[in-house]
Amino acid sequence: MGGKALKNHPTRRYHTDEYLKLYQEMEPVLQEIVQGRVELLPFYTTKETHGDMDIVVESDHLPPNWTEKVMERFASRDCYNNGDTFTFEFRDLQIDLIKATAEEFEHTLNFLSFNDLGGLLGKLANHLGFKLGHQGLQYRVKDGTNTVRVLKLTSDYLQSLEFLGYDPERFRQGxxxxxxxxxxxCSSPYFYPGCCLIENQNSKNRQRDRKRPTYQGFLEFMEEEGYLERIPHPVSTREEQLQRAIDTFPGFEEALQDTYRFLELKRAAHQKFNGHMVREWSGVEGQHxxxxxxxxxHTFPGVDATDFEQWVLDTDLQAIRQEVEGVVERLKPGWTAS
Structure with missing residues (x-):
């Protein structure tokens, strides 16, 4: 997204009428290739020109060589593959095909619509203690700076909007x-302008947002409308929002409590046995x-991640040390060979 991913062939901006005409021509071909749903991202209606074309494609039934088929059918002269987005050139326009599963298709489509709207709403979600992204509205349980688990609250974008304080029907109108x-x-009762300021973003987002005209335009809008003076402080705490999520989303409290129990188990197991002890016992350092x-x-018989922590707590240190020494002996030949 953004129209600057291709380096080997020049592209140009398209006026809206020719842009829509081009998509109508492309849509049936793409549907045949991806064997699933295809949708052009909605944009605000007075937008006059477009530097790229963003299309969400259903990923459940993609053939292994689907990108090669795209290049061949559209006689493309340049392409770029970046994870969930495949970018190619067609008639001097950058086309971004954004993969999404059938389950997450609607949420991805809505989240990416209307010029970074989802990204701006995501900043408020983050301020409130949540994550709004392609995969839905989520809550990250952390141990310090480390994420222990990511719990999904909903994959329904309109439900996400409503939880964040927005009118879903207004979004549906475009x-x-x-x-x-x-x-x-700015219409949410939980909106806090400070969550969108460049100085309050992490390093990655600061670097990205400085290049986004929509984001820069939003900062100018907030300044012109006096939002920084009108709402100078947060209007809700994360604790209040977490309780609201517990009250709103069925099953979330149970998943949260299960994660807290796992975290307690993990901390207790780490206190009993950790990498420092392996180093002392075996002399192994660094990557090894x-x-x-x-x-x-992952190879201890019959245990998964949760059971491993319980095994540590249930096993005496001498038996754990013997297991560690056995693992070291199994791995050593590979270390010496490399």
Whole structure:
């Protein structure tokens, strides 16, 4: 997305009428190739030109060589593959095909619609303690800076909007101007302008957002409308929002409590046995130490990640040490060979 992924063939901006005509021509061909649903991302209606074309494609039944078929059928002269997005050139326009499963298709389509609207709403979600992205509205349980588990609250984008304080019906109506998009971002009773300021983003987002005209335009909009003075402080705590999520989403509290129990188990097991002890017992360092820990966790007979922690708590240190020494002996030949 953004129209700057291709380096080997020049592209140009398309006016909306020719842009829509091109998509109508492409849609049946893409549906035949991907063997699933294909949708053009919605945009605000007064948008005059487009630097690229963003299309969500259903990924459940993609053939192994689908990108080669795309290149062949559209006689493309350049392409770029970046994870879930395949970018190619067609008639001097950058085309971004964004993969999404059938389950997450609607959410991905809605999240990416209307010029970074989803990204701006995601900043508010993050401020409230959640994550809004391609895969839905999620809650990350952390142990310090480490994420222990990611719990999904919903894959229904309209439900996500409602939880974040937005009117789902207003979103369904679409937007005529970029200003209407900005007004929508600010319409939640939980909205806090500070969560969108560049200085409050992490390093990765600061670098990305500085290059996004929609984001820069939103900062100018907030300044012009006086939002920083009108709402200078957060209007809700993360604790309040977490309780609201527990009250709103069935099954979330149970998943949360299960994660807290696992976290307690993990902390107790780590206190009893950890990588420092493996180093003391075997002298193994660095990358090899990590390999020993990984081998011990994932190849110990009959245990999964949760059971491993319980095994540590139920087993005396001498037996754990013997198991570690056995893993080291199994791995050593591979280390010397490399």
């Amino acid at each position: 937007f005529d101007t970029l200003r209407e998009v900005y007004e929508y971002v 130490l990590g390999e020993v820990m990984m081998e011990l966790r």
